[in-house]
Amino acid sequence: NAGVTQTPKFRVLKTGQSMTLLCAQDMNHEYMYWYRQDPGMGLRLIHYSVGEGTTAKGEVPDGYNVSRLKKQNFLLGLESAAPSQTSVYFCASSYYGTDPYPDYNEQFFGPGTRLTVL
Amino acid sequence: AQSVAQPEDQVNVAEGNPLTVKCTYSVSGNPYLFWYVQYPNRGLQFLLKYITGDNLVKGSYGFEAEFNKSQTSFHLKKPSALVSDSALYFCAVRGLTGGGNKLTFGTGTQLKVEL
Numbered sequence: 106n107a108g109v110t111q112t113p114k115f116r117v118l119k120t121g122q123s124m125t126l127l128c129a130q131d132m133n134h135e136y137m138y139w140y141r142q143d144p145g146m147g148l149r150l151i152h153y154s155v156g157e158g159t160t161a162k163g164e165v166p167d168g169y170n171v172s173r174l175k176k177q178n179f180l181l182g183l184e185s186a187a188p189s190q191t192s193v194y195f196c197a198s199s200y201y202g203t204d205p206y207p208d209y210n211e212q213f214f215g216p217g218t219r220l221t222v223l
Numbered sequence: 224a225q226s227v228a229q230p231e232d233q234v235n236v237a238e239g240n241p242l243t244v245k246c247t248y249s250v251s252g253n254p255y256l257f258w259y260v261q262y263p264n265r266g267l268q269f270l271l272k273y274i275t276g277d278n279l280v281k282g283s284y285g286f287e288a289e290f291n292k293s294q295t296s297f298h299l300k301k302p303s304a305l306v307s308d309s310a311l312y313f314c315a316v317r318g319l320t321g322g323g324n325k326l327t328f329g330t331g332t333q334l335k336v337e338l
Contacts, residue, residue, distance in 0.1 A: 136324055138325070146330060147328040148267070149328075150326075150327075155322055155323045161323065164327075195266055195267070199324050206275075208322070208324050209255050209272070209317060211257065211269035211272060212326060213269070214266030214268070217264075
């Protein structure tokens with residue numbers, strides 16, 4: 106049981122290049138999330154998904170796109186990278202549990218991807 | 224919109240002493256609160272959560288948190304700190320709209336436990 110995994114661990118891009126970050130979870134979780142972590146700003150939600158084939162915008166979605174074609178995978182894309190997107194990116198997943206509070210469960214995080222845009 | 228504040232960027236404590244990491248929240252309606260810990264170069268790990276019930280919540284690694292509705296606080300505590308507790312701690316509040324069990328995180332508090 107690997108939990109939440111992220112690929113790659115590190116990446117350096119030049120301004121204007123594109124890339125895709127892959128997140129995979131093997132816990133059969135319904136919900137998946139992409140966050141970015143910047144010093145002094147905590148974690149900010151970029152996009153999230155409540156199920157296969159669905160995505161929604163979070164707090165800071167501009168410049169990013171996502172897809173969730175399979176339940177276990179959640180992809181984060183940068184079409185034209187900018188230096189402001191230099192950050193550590195975390196993927197997380199969560200589950201819909203049992204009553205009386207099925208939708209108040211903890212999130213499980215991946216190890217992160219450190220992205221530098223020059 | 225909901226928010227959490229962690230007023231201290233860093234907390235220093237001696238090993239064996241009690242520790243407190245502070246968190247205050249702002250939310251319309253019932254608060255659902257979480258604490259996470261992040262060790263260097265790692266993802267966040269869940270420590271504990273408050274949904275309802277007893278105001279003192281016990282979690283992993285000997286941590287506990289006290290929910291105080293009148294002070295809108297959810298402080299993380301441990302009776303006796305260990306050097307291995309040194310890490311970055313995040314408080315978070317669950318969003319009340321839009322579904323998906325979304326969390327809003329504080330800016331984090333760096334805990335340093337010294338011998």
